Amino acid sequence: MASSEEEAANTFIKALFRTMGEGKIFVVGAGRSGLVAKAFAMRLLHVGFQVYVVGETVTPSMKKGDLLIAVSGSGETKFPVTAAQVAKSVGAYVVAITSYPNSSLGKLADFVVRVGGRILPDEESRDYFTRQILGIHEPLTPLGTLFELSAMIYLDALIAEIVELMGKSEEDLARRHANIE
Numbered sequence: 273m274a275s276s277e278e279e280a281a282n283t284f285i286k287a288l289f290r291t292m293g294e295g296k297i298f299v300v301g302a303g304r305s306g307l308v309a310k311a312f313a314m315r316l317l318h319v320g321f322q323v324y325v326v327g328e329t330v331t332p333s334m335k336k337g338d339l340l341i342a343v344s345g346s347g348e349t350k351f352p353v354t355a356a357q358v359a360k361s362v363g364a365y366v367v368a369i370t371s372y373p374n375s376s377l378g379k380l381a382d383f384v385v386r387v388g389g390r391i392l393p394d395e396e397s398r399d400y401f402t403r404q405i406l407g408i409h410e411p412l413t414p415l416g417t418l419f420e421l422s423a424m425i426y427l428d429a430l431i432a433e434i435v436e437l438m439g440k441s442e443e444d445l446a447r448r449h450a451n452i453e
Contacts, residue, residue, distance in 0.1 A: 281430060283383055287367055288434065291321065291339050298334055298364075300326035300355040301343035304420045309343040312427040318445040319434055326355050336363030344368070345389060345419035347375025356380040369427075371419050387426055389419030 291297050297316060301309035309325070316323040324331040326340075334340065340359035342352040347370035356366050356377055368381035371389050378384045435445070 280385055281433065284367060284385055284430065285434060285437070287339055287365055287383060288316070288321065290365070291337075294337070295322070296332065296334070296338045297321050297323040297341065298326050298331070298338065298355075298359070299323065299341045299343070300352045302349045302351045304417075305343045305345060305349070305352075305423070308420055308424045308427065309341065311424065312341070312343075312431070315428070315431040318448045319431065319438065319440060320448065327351075334359055334362050334364050338362075338364040340364050340366045342366065342368050342377055342381070343370075343423060344375075344377050345371050345387075345423075347372040347377035349377075353377050353380065369423055385426070387419060387423045389417075389422050 288297065297313075299309040299313045299316075300306070313323045313325050338359070340355060342356050344352040347353075347368065352368075353376050356368070357380060359366050360380055365383075366381045367383050367385065368375075368377045369385045369387055370378055371387060372378060373384045373386050
């Protein structure tokens with residue numbers, strides 16, 4: 273029996289494959305999450321998908337049947353949330369990658385990939401000894417670092433699965449790699 277993580281990955285991969293042919297994939301994120309989204313877009317391009325980064329000057333219009341992948345740890349960052357609202361208004365499918373499925377972005381999405389990681393400060397301030405007794409440990413990484421790293425690893429692992437499913441080789445990907453860098 274497949275795990276829920278496996279089922280989620282399969283659902284995400286199916287959403288990507290539905291764009292093959294005429295459909296386009298758009299990625300969006302802000303700050304470091306935006307960099308993770310751009311890195312994923314690059315790998316999708318290497319595999320052979322038609323992919324664009326929201327906000328770039330060469331990004332075409334989105335239409336029904338296209339896919340938006342929105343990356344936001346909090347699920348409340350305005351740029352990805354607004355992009356998801358626009359995507360929904362034109363009939364595109366929205367995948368949210370977030371730590372908070374019940375966030376604004378999560379509620380807009382057709383499908384949510386929950387990637388853990390502390391991205392918001394603990395609302396309850398407790399002293400050191402209380403935190404130790406309760407087993408609450410602050411991570412050593414600041415702000416959204418755990419989410420960003422986890423999202424990057426998840427998305428790279430997803431690419432590895434897609435490469436295998438498509439029967440691609442590293443040479444196939446290298447042929448689509450930029451050659452004017």
